Amino acid sequence: MKTKLMMTTLLAALVLAGCATPPPIDESRLPATPAAFKSTAPATVGEARWAVVPPADAEPRGDWWLAFGDATLNDLIRRSLVGNTDLQGAAARLAQARALLRSANADRLPQVGASAGAARGTVAGQGPAAATVWNAGLAASWEVDISGRLSQASRAASLDAQSREALLQSTRLMVQADVAQTYLALRFADQERRLVRDTVAAYRETLALTQRRYQAGDVAELDLARVQTEVAATEAEAISLDRRRAELENALSVLLGEPASGFKVAEDTALAALPAIPSGLPSAMLARRPDVAAAQRGLLAAQARVGVAQAAWFPSLTLTANGGYASPELSDVFRWSARAWSVDALLSLPIFDGGRRKAGVESATAGLDLAMSSYRQQLLQALREVEDSLVGLQTLSQQADVQGQAVQSSARATALSDSRYRNGLVSQLDLLDARRSELRNRRAALQVQAAQYQATVGLVRALGGGWNAPA
Secondary structure (H helix, E strand, C coil): EEEEEHHHHHHCCCHHHHHCCCCCCCCCCCCEEEEEECCCCCCCCCEEEEECCCCCCCCCCCCHHHCCHHHHHHHHHHHHHCCCCHHHHHHHHHHHHHHHHHHHHHHHCCEEEEEEEEHHHHHHHCCCCEEEEEEEEEEEEEHHHHHHHHHHHHHHHHHHHHHHHHHHHHHHHHHHHHHHHHHHHHHHHHHHHHHHHHHHHHHHHHHHHHHHHHHCCCCCCCHHHHHHHHHHHHHHHHHHHHHHHHHHHHHHHHHCCCHHHHHHCCCCCCCCCCCCCCCCHHHHHHCCCCHHCCCCCHHHHHHHHHHHHHHHCCCCCEEEEEEEECCHHHCCCCHHHHHHEEEEEECCCCCCCCHHHHHHHHHHHHHHHHHHHHHHHHHHHHHHHHHHHHHHHHHHHHHHHHHHHHHHHHHHHHHHHHHHHHCCCCCCHHEEEEEEEHHHHHHHHHHHHHHHHHHHHHHHCCCCCCCCCCC
């Protein structure tokens, strides 16, 4: 009769537990997205809506930085993947998440423990004399997951671990991109320093010529003072660029996890050609962005936690078994006659908890809404970053062409002014203005080129690593 009652109760609990299902993801709240990015797509491309599909963050990205053809950059990125402190922290957080997953999975398995002890005291009905009872035994318990609470908790922990793994990938990509951008900025700083130093040398030649003409009485002292001013001002700019380069070098050392005091990157003005970006990049490439994948898994984990909170409304069934020995004499503890055992099934259901379970479900549901909002924001941010990088590359290419024409024109103006000044046909002011204009245009051209390299690396980061779509 007792066994029949237990089976009936268990069957009723299983029927009730079938209602403990978390709500589905409302995909209508996700943003609409085109089949390709607007900066590369034809005008006829229509829009679709994001769906919660398996992320592609595990797709291989390759060593995208090799496209820049710089051996020093390759070495710096290799060292950063070993010594960067942000990467080490992300790896530690992933280890924590995996440990929590193992803990959640352990709750689904039988729990077995051993015990041994001694107790001394009086026994009711046997007089005031104290007695000692020795005992030793094994106990086992197992919670039957009739409501799915343990499986949902395990799924949430698994998704958390996957999210941390994606964040580790995101941190790795961020470090690679930061190293590349800082190194490229350093290389353009070298080029700009070389340009300014060459300009200082040209000004010094003009200063020497002006000094000779001043001593010969051909020019006034004002002309000499003007050239001296330009030499000093341009030298000050060169010193400022020296400081800028040192700061970039120190920033690189932190990214590599190495002390700035002993870190050095040799000066080099050579740069490989800018990698070409293919047209028609599909927006589906964003599925492999690690931060988007992490946000999606966070959303699914929040969904699973709603199921955990809902399961609190249904009964829990725990099976326990105890077996061992007990005896007043230590030598008789393990005799067969001293054995004792029990098997129990406990079905429990809270009846009144002051609204605790309802609050738990409301909190988990709010957490799901928050995760959905975060996922949506991550998608929108990802689209914006790619579009910014693509439009930046397009406009910077046009700007580089126009700025190149300005450099050619200003260089020609400087050459003509220098020749005419040496022949006494133009004033010194004309020459100084021409040199100043040429320096300004050359530096602007370098800055545009540097921005092109930075935007290329920014596109790599925005696409989740390279622009080659996963196979």
